[in-house]
Amino acid sequence: MPLQTHILPVTPFAQNCTILVCSETQQAAVVDPGGEVDRIIAKLQQLEVNAVKILLTHAHIDHAGGTHELAQRLQLPIIGPHQGDRFWIDGLPQQSAMFGFPAVEVFEPDQWLQHGDEIQLGNVQLQVLHTPGHTPGHVVFYSADDKLALVGDVLFNGSIGRTDFPQGNHGELIASIRERLFPLGDDITFICGHGPNSTFGHERQHNPFVSDHRG
Numbered sequence: 001m002p003l004q005t006h007i008l009p010v011t012p013f014a015q016n017c018t019i020l021v022c023s024e025t026q027q028a029a030v031v032d033p034g035g036e037v038d039r040i041i042a043k044l045q046q047l048e049v050n051a052v053k054i055l056l057t058h059a060h061i062d063h064a065g066g067t068h069e070l071a072q073r074l075q076l077p078i079i080g081p082h083q084g085d086r087f088w089i090d091g092l093p094q095q096s097a098m099f100g101f102p103a104v105e106v107f108e109p110d111q112w113l114q115h116g117d118e119i120q121l122g123n124v125q126l127q128v129l130h131t132p133g134h135t136p137g138h139v140v141f142y143s144a145d146d147k148l149a150l151v152g153d154v155l156f157n158g159s160i161g162r163t164d165f166p167q168g169n170h171g172e173l174i175a176s177i178r179e180r181l182f183p184l185g186d187d188i189t190f191i192c193g194h195g196p197n198s199t200f201g202h203e204r205q206h207n208p209f210v211s212d213h214r215g
Contacts, residue, residue, distance in 0.1 A: 003124050003146040005191065008043050010036040011101065013062040018150060018191055021049050022122025029121050030076070031055045031141065031150055032193065033066040035101065040070060055119070055126075056080040056109070057152030058138040059088035060165075061095035063193060068105040077110040079119060082130050085137030087167075113139050129180050133173025134161035142184065149190040149200075155181060157198035160209045177210050 004021040011034045018031040019040075028049040033040055044051050051074055056064055058081050071078050088095075089106060096104045115130035119141070129140040134153045138161075141150040153161040155177050163170040181190075186201025204212050 002122075003143055003148060005148070006043065006047065007191065008040060010034050010039065011062045011065065012099075014194060015062040016191060016193055016195075017066075019043060019047065019049070020055075020121060020124075020150075021047065022124045025122030026050055027052045027122035029053045029055050029079075029119075030070065032057055032063040032152065033070045034062040034064065035066045037066045037069045037073065040066065041073065044074075051076060052121070053119075054078045055141060055150075057140065057150065057193070058135040059085040059092070060135065060153070061092060061099055061101055061104070063152065064089065064092065065096060065101055065104045068107040071107065078107060079111045080109060080113040080128075081135075081139050082114065082132075082137035083112040084132060084167075085135050088135060088137070115139075129176075131176035131180055133163060133169050133171075133176050135165070136167045136169075138176075140181065142188075144184075147185070147188050149181065149184065149188055151181065151190045151192050153193040155190065155203060155207075155210070156192045156194065157196050157203075158207055160207070161193075174210060182210075 006019040008017045010017045015034040020029045026049045028051045113128045117128040119126040127142045131154045188200045
């Protein structure tokens with residue numbers, strides 16, 4: 001597979017920060033650096049890869065809290081999420097205080113993402129899917145060649161994302177999963193924001209919130 005994945009749980013919420021690596025070029029992207037930036041940088045050094053960008057699925061504190069620091073220390077561009085999450089980025093200092101996280105700084109992404117955008121990482125192409133519901137600006141990164149999706153907090157192994165935060169929308173979340181994720185194929189493995197990986201096929205069969213058996 002041209003794409004390697006290294007999952008590093010960070011923050012008290014055990015958020016899955018994922019380092020994506022193009023195995024042919026050793027270029028790397030850090031997806032959702034929620035915090036513990038020293039550990040993320042140490043992992044990049046251990047892997048001996050060339051970090052070239054930060055990718056954000058959404059802007060909740062446990063996914064985006066380390067973004068500004070990591071971008072500054074490694075001089076990396078920040079890509080994503082969708083502009084619907086601007087208010088979450090602007091509120092990061094308040095989020096950090098509310099959840100007892102270290103103080104963080106607001107940032108401006110170098111590129112906001114739209115549904116259908118494509119991101120190049122070395123020789124790997126990632127497709128961007130806008131998947132609102134958990135947050136209005138949530139996006140998913142999908143590699144068709146690797147049959148892999150990074151779904152943030154949209155879908156979990158056996159569960160779905162919360163929609164009780166400001167501008168969450170349960171109906172939109174279900175539509176994002178059923179209309180934009182499941183059609184990618186049952187054999188697609190996904191890395192979620194918390195907990196173990198799964199496949200869309202497994203969730204279609206067994207997830208109590210979005211399985212085919214719910215009608």
